[in-house]
Amino acid sequence: MNTMATIKPPSPNFSPLKQSIPSLTQPWISCKxxxxxxxxxxxxxxxxxxxxxxxxxxxxxxxxxxxxxxxxxxxxxxxxxxxxxPLPPTEGRFEVVIDNDIILRLDLTPFHTATGIASPLSVEPKEFLERTIGFTINYTKEDPNDPRELSEYGEIRLWFVRLDAAYPWLPVLLDWRAGELARYAAMLVPHxxxxxxxxxxxxxxxxxxxxxxxxxxxxxxxxxxxxxxxxxxxxxxxxxxxxxxxxxxxxxxxxxxxxx
Structure with missing residues (x-):
């Protein structure tokens, strides 16, 4: 049986609790x-x-x-x-735009409108795999000095939790090169x-x-x-x-x- 990755003993300075990814405030990809x-x-x-x-x-x-x-x-x-x-968004990708009102109402309509996906059973994956899907989050903070990133706001994360529950296969259709997969994971994974x-x-x-x-x-x-x-x-x-x-x-x- 072949190994899938070469594994070495941990370095003295390695901390297994750290997953290094650039900031969520800009589009990004996984570097380390x-x-x-x-x-x-x-x-x-x-x-x-x-x-x-x-x-x-x-x-x-x-x-x-x-x-x-x-x-x-x-x-x-x-x-x-x-x-x-970070690479720019894929040209022609499906862009899902959400704001405070959409987020607070847990409204998935912008996703349906932007992608044309009416239900989990009505998806033809070929076009989405080619064009990919991305998100624009227009979230206005109550306190402009609040230092939290978007992935630290419970209401934003809850919107993505609902989206993921409705379309659990969505990660494979995201704009990976522009960092959408890692950004999506940050909305759903404790960090x-x-x-x-x-x-x-x-x-x-x-x-x-x-x-x-x-x-x-x-x-x-x-x-x-x-x-x-x-x-x-x-x-x-x-x-x-x-x-x-x-x-x-x-x-x-x-x-x-x-x-x-």
Whole structure:
């Protein structure tokens, strides 16, 4: 069985509680994502490791050409700052615009209007996979001096929780290169904000989120007859710092749900 990622013992300065992502105030992509491997997905990330299971830092950079470049234990801040600058929104993407009123009413109408998606059963994924979906959040703070980021406002997060409950496969359709996937994850996954590092995810919560989305997205893509569903689900996970191998998908296919 082949390993899905090269795992090394943790560096002395590595903190497994830090998931380094740029600030939510601007569009961004994932530049550095330390992850913990001593949890439910470990077998699918490092299945042939003979060492005791511990923490490993895997840095993930997205190359605009479409390739992923993996590096391990890059603690050099100067090198970390050389990650590609955030890419602009994909031209022609579906843009969902929400504001205070929409958020407070938990109104999903702007999503339906912008995308044309009337219900979870009425989606033709091909166009959305090509054009992608993004969000513009026009949120006016009651206190202009409130230092919180958008992902720290409970009412904004609750709107995204409702959206995700209605369309749990949505992450695979987002504008990944412009940072929409990581931004979406920040709305749904417990985290803290760091002036130095940006978003600091709870690693176990992030892992559970990623694995849940892999299960949902893979099954949905297969139901929609989308080519290469394994690759698309794996790429989605890798954008958040997780390598998923064929062993996991083999298990899913062997024990489908609902049973065939």
């Amino acid at each position: 994502l330390p992850i913990a491997t001593d949890s439910i997905a470990a077998a699918f990330v490092s299945s042939n490791s003979n060492r005791e299971r511990g923490h490993a830092a895997v840095s993930v950079a997205f190359n605009p050409s479409g390739n992923y470049e993996l590096s391990l234990f890059d603690d050099d801040e100067e090198n970390a700052q050389k990650c590609p600058p 803290q904000m760091s002036l130095k590092m940006g978003v600091v995810f709870n690693p176990e919560a992030l892992e559970l989120f990623v694995m849940n989305k892999v299960f949902i997205v893979y099954n949905w893509l297969k139901q929609q007859n989308v080519p290469k569903p394994r690759l698309r689900a794996s790429d989605m996970a890798r954008m958040l710092g997780f390598g998923i191998g064929d062993e996991l998908f083999d298990l899913i296919d062997k024990h489908p749900f609902p049973p065939s």
